[in-house]
Amino acid sequence: MQTRCKSTCPHLMVINVSFSGLCSCLHQYQFIDELKTWGEAQQHCREKFTDLATVDNMEDVAQLIAAAGSDYSGRVWIGLYDKSRSWMWSMRDDGYYGTNNEPYIRWKAGQPDNGRAKWKLCSTVYGGELHDTSCSFRRPFVCYDNSNSE
Numbered sequence: 001m002q003t004r005c006k007s008t009c010p011h012l013m014v015i016n017v018s019f020s021g022l023c024s025c026l027h028q029y030q031f032i033d034e035l036k037t038w039g040e041a042q043q044h045c046r047e048k049f050t051d052l053a054t055v056d057n058m059e060d061v062a063q064l065i066a067a068a069g070s071d072y073s074g075r076v077w078i079g080l081y082d083k084s085r086s087w088m089w090s091m092r093d094d095g096y097y098g099t100n101n102e103p104y105i106r107w108k109a110g111q112p113d114n115g116r117a118k119w120k121l122c123s124t125v126y127g128g129e130l131h132d133t134s135c136s137f138r139r140p141f142v143c144y145d146n147s148n149s150e
Contacts, residue, residue, distance in 0.1 A: 028145050029053055029067035031076070035138035038122035041077045042090055045143035052079030053142040054089045058106065061128050064142050077141035080105065080123035080130065087112070087123070106130060 030049060032041070038052075045052045055061050055078070068076060079090035087105055112132035114121065119134035125142075133139075 029064050030143045030145060031068040031072070031140065032143060033072070033140050036077070036141060037138055038077050038081065038135035038141075041139075041141035041143075042079070045079075045141070049143040049145035050147070051091045051144065052077060053144045054079050054091050058128075061106070061125065064125060065128060067142060068140070072140065075124035075126040075131065075133065075139055077139050078123055078125055078130075081135065082112070082114075082121040082132065085114075 032044065034044075036044060042052050053064055055064060064076075064078070080087055081090060082088075106129060108127075108129035108131055111130060112121065112123075114132065119136065121132045122135040123130050124133045124139060125131075
């Protein structure tokens with residue numbers, strides 16, 4: 001079972017993030033307080049960490065929110081996007097989805113509403129639930145880093 005946790009290394013949560021190897025979690029969420037489109041956020045996460053954050057269960061969602069800290073209460077980009085009307089996680093590892101090949105997704109009631117079919121859609125987390133949103137909006141985002149995996 002994979003584990004994700006809030007960063008326990010405070011210096012990892014600044015805008016110019018660098019991994020120090022001092023934290024012991026297998027996967028770590030890193031809140032990046034920069035406004036980027038979903039595509040820009042994904043590129044940043046892939047260059048500096050592994051990818052945009054993914055979640056397996058509600059515990060992951062809670063840890064993702066904790067990574068953002070109590071100072072932030074808005075929406076953040078995560079690695080979920082609409083690929084031809086089928087929601088997928090951006091992580092490159094095809095084995096991530098498990099035996100049923102079904103991702104964990106907990107939408108807010110009434111979501112996804114497909115943005116009234118006007119935009120390419122990506123997902124944000126707000127209040128512990130997922131929302132579909134235009135990928136071109138600029139928001140802070142959460143990356144994960146598996147460089148400390150065993």
